[in-house]
Amino acid sequence: xxxxxxxxxxxxxxxxxxxxxxxxxxxxxxxxxxxxxxxxxxxxxxxxxxxxxxxxxxxxxxxxxxxxxxxxxxxxxxxxxxxxxxxxxxxxxxxxxxxxxxxxxxxxxxxxxxxxxxxxxx
Amino acid sequence: xxxxxxxxxxxxxxxxxxxxxxxxxxxxxxxxxxxxxxxxxxxxxxxxxxxxxxxxxxxxxxxxxxxxxxxxxxxxxxxxxxxxxxxxxxxxxxxxxxxxxxxxxxxxxx
Numbered sequence: 001x002x003x004x005x006x007x008x009x010x011x012x013x014x015x016x017x018x019x020x021x022x023x024x025x026x027x028x029x030x031x032x033x034x035x036x037x038x039x040x041x042x043x044x045x046x047x048x049x050x051x052x053x054x055x056x057x058x059x060x061x062x063x064x065x066x067x068x069x070x071x072x073x074x075x076x077x078x079x080x081x082x083x084x085x086x087x088x089x090x091x092x093x094x095x096x097x098x099x100x101x102x103x104x105x106x107x108x109x110x111x112x113x114x115x116x117x118x119x120x121x122x
Numbered sequence: 123x124x125x126x127x128x129x130x131x132x133x134x135x136x137x138x139x140x141x142x143x144x145x146x147x148x149x150x151x152x153x154x155x156x157x158x159x160x161x162x163x164x165x166x167x168x169x170x171x172x173x174x175x176x177x178x179x180x181x182x183x184x185x186x187x188x189x190x191x192x193x194x195x196x197x198x199x200x201x202x203x204x205x206x207x208x209x210x211x212x213x214x215x216x217x218x219x220x221x222x223x224x225x226x227x228x229x230x231x232x
Binding site: 035037044045046047050059061062063095097100101104105106107108109110112113114115 | 124153154155157159161165166167168169172173178208210212214216218219220221222223224225226
């Protein structure tokens, strides 16, 4: 079965670091980009960035550049999203999603993980 | 604040038809493909429409998509209570070099 399996919910304090994961299976992990999407409580979808596990080419949304780091380990078919110093405003659901489409202008996300809820509170 | 504008909410009775609009600019909708996503309460988004008007396998033909200039429309016919969800449009923005999503539209089936 083609799927993206995300790591479990996290509760952290402001200033702490965090790395959440997204494991792809059932398809050629190195042949597809994997992106991350934030959804703050009661809000809409925000694209954070994307990585191509085949060569680790990574692109960030201008809104998230410098705020998070996206990485991947193709040996274990897993992508990561990490923060070095969390803020309360990072509280959100984070989805990984795999796009299809030939290249960026034609991307559409046809495979989604179930999401990882990150709560940052003192 | 998204670069794609959607109405915050729409509503219609069961069995009726509803349309959801998504308005952008030449840097996004005007020159790139649009996709639509359905997010049922408490679940991950699901792809409904891609490449402006194509349906993935398994998506009902009650869902349709169209694009004209810098606007796009999602249509849903034969509304069912199970269609109550948030709907998002998405596309590539060539100026931002980023995927952008609309703010989302909440569909209520009265």
